[in-house]
Amino acid sequence: MALTSENLMIPNLRHLSYVVAVAEHGSIAKAAQAIGVSQPAISAAIKACEDEFGLRLFVRSPARPLSVTSTGWEFVARTRIFLDAARDYHMQSLGLSRAPVGTLNVACLVLIAAYLMPPIIKAMAKSNPGITINLCEGDLDEIIQMVKRGTVEAALTYDLHFDKDVAFEVLFEASPYALLSANDPLANQEAVSLEQLATRPLALLDLPVTDVYMRNYFAIHGLEPSIGFKTKRAEMIRSLVGAGLAYSIFIFHPANRESYDGSPLAYLPIKERLPKSKVVLARAKHYVPTQIVKAFMEQCRTTFQVDDAMGPFLLRPTGP
Numbered sequence: 001m002a003l004t005s006e007n008l009m010i011p012n013l014r015h016l017s018y019v020v021a022v023a024e025h026g027s028i029a030k031a032a033q034a035i036g037v038s039q040p041a042i043s044a045a046i047k048a049c050e051d052e053f054g055l056r057l058f059v060r061s062p063a064r065p066l067s068v069t070s071t072g073w074e075f076v077a078r079t080r081i082f083l084d085a086a087r088d089y090h091m092q093s094l095g096l097s098r099a100p101v102g103t104l105n106v107a108c109l110v111l112i113a114a115y116l117m118p119p120i121i122k123a124m125a126k127s128n129p130g131i132t133i134n135l136c137e138g139d140l141d142e143i144i145q146m147v148k149r150g151t152v153e154a155a156l157t158y159d160l161h162f163d164k165d166v167a168f169e170v171l172f173e174a175s176p177y178a179l180l181s182a183n184d185p186l187a188n189q190e191a192v193s194l195e196q197l198a199t200r201p202l203a204l205l206d207l208p209v210t211d212v213y214m215r216n217y218f219a220i221h222g223l224e225p226s227i228g229f230k231t232k233r234a235e236m237i238r239s240l241v242g243a244g245l246a247y248s249i250f251i252f253h254p255a256n257r258e259s260y261d262g263s264p265l266a267y268l269p270i271k272e273r274l275p276k277s278k279v280v281l282a283r284a285k286h287y288v289p290t291q292i293v294k295a296f297m298e299q300c301r302t303t304f305q306v307d308d309a310m311g312p313f314l315l316r317p318t319g320p
Helices: 013-025 028-035 039-053 072-091 113-127 140-149 194-198 210-219 235-240 291-304
Strands: 058-061 064-068 102-109 130-140 152-160 166-174 177-181 200-205 226-231 248-252 264-270 277-284
Touching: 013 028, 013 039, 013 200, 028 039, 064 072, 064 113, 102 113, 102 140, 102 291, 113 130, 113 291, 130 140, 130 248, 130 291, 140 152, 140 226, 140 277, 166 210, 166 291, 194 210, 194 277, 200 210, 200 235, 226 235, 235 248, 264 277, 277 291
Parallel strands: 102 130, 102 152, 200 226
Antiparallel strands: 058 064, 152 277, 166 277, 177 248, 177 264
């Protein structure tokens, strides 16, 4: 039977919003607390949606936490778009501002979140005050999975983890630099070579993909680094380097040049030609961006490509 205005059933918007809230918060109880609705009302809304569309959106078991099915994540992604369009229609009908209003779930690679997210959140608060950003952090693998599952609508990360189901947009490129103690004799040079560093203890970020990528810096020049320390925290690496126990290689650096105990640090260009890291916007390919997501993406382009907000945190190489 063809769909007509007579037989097309418009779903209950409130029920749909409850389904999205449960997916975002991970449980009916947390969703109920967040949106101020009773748990039975949310459970009833989920059942109504599942019955209406003939879909199983959640897996519920007394012995296991509630989880979203793969079909459920796709349903939630489409529902967000539908609710955004309904909200925009309502605002236009009232003759109010068309500025997007709502909540945006964004993920950022944990290594660079402290550099990227504050200027974006600050700029968004000024240009789009009606948008609230929920921020998630994770490693490269976790970021991609959050994007694919629909847990987040957009993410900022490196382009080190390609996936056919994820669309990437390059925002800017950055060159690696060597992090040394300012008391290291090499710190007096204008630049340092990987050959000079290879025999010294390297403090390595022990995160998925990241450690392989750093080893590759040396491998492409026929070298093998000497791993002195492994840690999952950049702060620990800066402290180890400040104590003169190791060196490391990073992309971003704080505006200051001190470790946690005040030990002076040095940021040096690397003489060898190394691949630049690309900071990208990531989103699921099947996901059509809402007005809120479009506003966020445009703000990222403006902040990073036009305003150069990362300038104070990047080492500009002087060579070719």
